[in-house]
Amino acid sequence: MDALTSAQLGALRRGMEPYVVFNEAEWIVFIQHISVHNFKKKQLFAEAGKVCNHVGFVLKGSVRYYHIKDGADITNYFSFENDYVSSYTSFLTGEPALNYIEALEPSQIIVITKKNMELMLNNPMLAYRMERFGRLIAEHYLICYEDRVSSFITQTPEERYLKLLETGREVLQRMPQHYIANFLGITPVSLSRIRKRILTEK
Amino acid sequence: MDALTSAQLGALRRGMEPYVVFNEAEWIVFIQHISVHNFKKKQLFAEAGKVCNHVGFVLKGSVRYYHIKDGADITNYFSFENDYVSSYTSFLTGEPALNYIEALEPSQIIVITKKNMELMLNNPMLAYRMERFGRLIAEHYLICYEDRVSSFITQTPEERYLKLLETGREVLQRMPQHYIANFLGITPVSLSRIRKRILTEK
DNA sequence: ACGTTTTCTTATCTTTTGTTAACGTTTTGG
DNA sequence: CCAAAACGTTAACAAAAGATAAGAAAACGT
Numbered sequence: 001m002d003a004l005t006s007a008q009l010g011a012l013r014r015g016m017e018p019y020v021v022f023n024e025a026e027w028i029v030f031i032q033h034i035s036v037h038n039f040k041k042k043q044l045f046a047e048a049g050k051v052c053n054h055v056g057f058v059l060k061g062s063v064r065y066y067h068i069k070d071g072a073d074i075t076n077y078f079s080f081e082n083d084y085v086s087s088y089t090s091f092l093t094g095e096p097a098l099n100y101i102e103a104l105e106p107s108q109i110i111v112i113t114k115k116n117m118e119l120m121l122n123n124p125m126l127a128y129r130m131e132r133f134g135r136l137i138a139e140h141y142l143i144c145y146e147d148r149v150s151s152f153i154t155q156t157p158e159e160r161y162l163k164l165l166e167t168g169r170e171v172l173q174r175m176p177q178h179y180i181a182n183f184l185g186i187t188p189v190s191l192s193r194i195r196k197r198i199l200t201e202k
Numbered sequence: 203m204d205a206l207t208s209a210q211l212g213a214l215r216r217g218m219e220p221y222v223v224f225n226e227a228e229w230i231v232f233i234q235h236i237s238v239h240n241f242k243k244k245q246l247f248a249e250a251g252k253v254c255n256h257v258g259f260v261l262k263g264s265v266r267y268y269h270i271k272d273g274a275d276i277t278n279y280f281s282f283e284n285d286y287v288s289s290y291t292s293f294l295t296g297e298p299a300l301n302y303i304e305a306l307e308p309s310q311i312i313v314i315t316k317k318n319m320e321l322m323l324n325n326p327m328l329a330y331r332m333e334r335f336g337r338l339i340a341e342h343y344l345i346c347y348e349d350r351v352s353s354f355i356t357q358t359p360e361e362r363y364l365k366l367l368e369t370g371r372e373v374l375q376r377m378p379q380h381y382i383a384n385f386l387g388i389t390p391v392s393l394s395r396i397r398k399r400i401l402t403e404k
Numbered sequence: 405a406c407g408t409t410t411t412c413t414t415a416t417c418t419t420t421t422g423t424t425a426a427c428g429t430t431t432t433g434g
Numbered sequence: 435c436c437a438a439a440a441c442g443t444t445a446a447c448a449a450a451a452g453a454t455a456a457g458a459a460a461a462c463g464t
Contacts, residue, residue, distance in 0.1 A: 131333030132333055139340045142290065152351070189452075193451085358420090379441075388421070393442095
């Protein structure tokens with residue numbers, strides 16, 4: 001856990017700006033309640049069975065959400081740079097998380113603990129801003145998930161794969177294909193066939 | 203648009219209680235900013251291409267979310283009694299909605315307009331509560347969508363159908379099957395086959 | 405550096421789904 | 435009340451996906 005650099009703080013502030021704008025005095029108090037952590041590849045950000053008591057903002061790197069079902073590791077979701085990251089339902093409800101979150105590559109993530117979030121919610125100087133910030137995070141996930149549900153209803157697995165590639169994240173080239181297959185809701189074998197189909201269609 | 207009965211107000215207050223608790227003075231001001239509307243079957247609550255300037259809470263009845271793609275009507279989602287209802291992304295962003303919302307049956311819905319929401323957000327007496335209320339609605343949709351994404355990844359269409367039936371909503375018996383098929387992400391023909399399979403397996 | 409594990413592809417076979425069309429039934433609107 | 439539209443099921447065929455297994459290549463840990 002290190003102090004944040006001004007570049008990191010700038011990224012966070014820009015990420016929040018569309019929704020929450022702090023004045024200077026508020027910002028100074030806010031940044032006293034956050035920290036930045038460096039995650040090694042495969043290091044866990046959150047763990048199934050444990051309450052997720054923190055929420056993050058990916059400055060650099062990427063993470064993978066997954067759960068274990070019948071002994072198999074199933075990838076649910078990814079967060080890339082400038083995304084929020086959390087087992088947010090667990091963070092909100094205080095129930096144990098259902099999924100793990102791990103770094104896909106060495107990552108820098110700004111972390112706000114629930115305790116610090118609550119301190120800010122109870123600090124009259126920040127309470128109103130923090131309610132708004134909480135709403136922002138929920139809305140961020142909301143819009144992502146809405147898109148995702150819609151993609152399952154209106155697109156084929158092949159279309160979903162091509163759409164994912166269009167984001168141009170190079171980490172997609174490096175991560176195991178079965179993570180992507182899970183994310184798309186298909187088997188790794190099926191993804192391999194889709195990839196071949198795309199190549200030969202070109 | 204009618205005044206709300208005390209039973210209706212009680213339902214709303216109970217729906218909000220897990221997250222937002224008003225004191226009596228706050229509640230009196232709050233209820234001056236809301237209204238209840240009766241929707242006929244097929245009457246629109248929100249319309250694609252228009253900004254959704256309101257958010258609702260279903261007291262009685264049910265609604266269907268759908269959009270038109272290549273001339274075809276595709277059902278995305280449902281809200282039943284004691285659910286929130288809105289093209290919430292449009293409500294939040296002020297962008298035109300991408301989907302329609304219509305009543306599946308005669309329905310009573312508590313409506314809060316964006317204007318009244320903003321009046322409350324700017325009223326120091328309610329601002330803090332309203333930030334929290336906004337968060338509540340976002341979180342409601344968040345948890346629903348999270349569940350839904352997870353169901354697409356880990357369940358077969360047949361399992362999703364059986365899970366939907368388990369909710370025991372009788373309106374599921376009465377609405378057209380192709381609404382349900384869309385919602386499950388399959389074709390009406392495929393749903394018909396699944397239904398037959400289930401019957402013969404018994 | 406080397407043996408193990410993971411990953412990706414390919415093949416085969418089965419199951420499921422999509423597509424289109426037909427047909428009888430039900431619902432709907434004028 | 436009647437004609438038109440919408441609906442649900444079924445059939446037939448094509449396309450896609452799941453399951454399983456096998457083999458080669460790459461990544462990993464020690």
